[in-house]
Amino acid sequence: MRELVVLGTSSQVPTRTRNHNGYFLSWDGEGILFDPGDGTQRQMSLAGVSASDITRICVTHFHGDHCLGLPGVIQRISLDNAPHPVTAHFPASGREFYDRLRNASVFYDAADIRPDPIADDGFIATSPKWSLEARRLDHGIDTYGYRLVEADGRRMVPELLRQHGVSGPAVGSLQRDGVVTVDGRAVTIEAVSVPRPGQRFAFVMDTRLCEGVFALAAGADLLVIESTYLDVDAGLAAAHGHLTAGQAARVAAECGVRTLVLTHFSQRYDDPTRFAEEAAKAFDGEVVVAEDLTRVRVPARRP
């Protein structure tokens, strides 16, 4: 199952209705916690996300709304005896902040947290099925966005399988080996399948528009992106290194995004529908104005 669980949606300070940032991506066996702000441990309880579900932590930058939840989450991983290591990715220049947050108070430390500081653009983790990539953003302090890209595969076409006489266990052999022999004839996987593009998830937090934003969002099935401001306050957004809902939507439109999740809202706005309205002017895909505890499925693969 591939699903995003939104744990918090507020920039800078939590409000009565919005916790600091926090996002949990469930992707097959992986559980990636992005930017745990203050209060993330409790938000996880409310959302039904367990500390043992976390296999990886990705921090975009070391402003408090993106990292102050680390001590609680790490101590909870320890308390719950998570049975696996957890890799923590973060900007290398913030190592001193990571080290403090990792060891913020006295606790019985049984957590196997493996720091993996990022010093440049590129792949930070790969498996045969996916790759996780970081790209530099533009926010005044070192900030990296992330994207998870599933490897492209092939989809079997029942009609073609029938035509080539492939059925039963031979289908499994074909998927494993790329070729199977049927009645003395070799049948290749290309003959009975069509390309199946892998799914893409992108996570873009505090930044002005920059090359990294577009590189991360390219072809994303699900894009989580900050929209701290509305276009009316575009000057403030530029000054403080943030995006508007209109800019985020224009990125989504230009990059062929399917589902756009807006978040990280300034507390200056009291009506979240304004973000949806502004985004809809530029982007005709699905727009989710995130609330705390919103769950968003990664859309089904492109046909």
Ligand SMILES: [Zn+2]
């Ligand atoms: Zn922020």
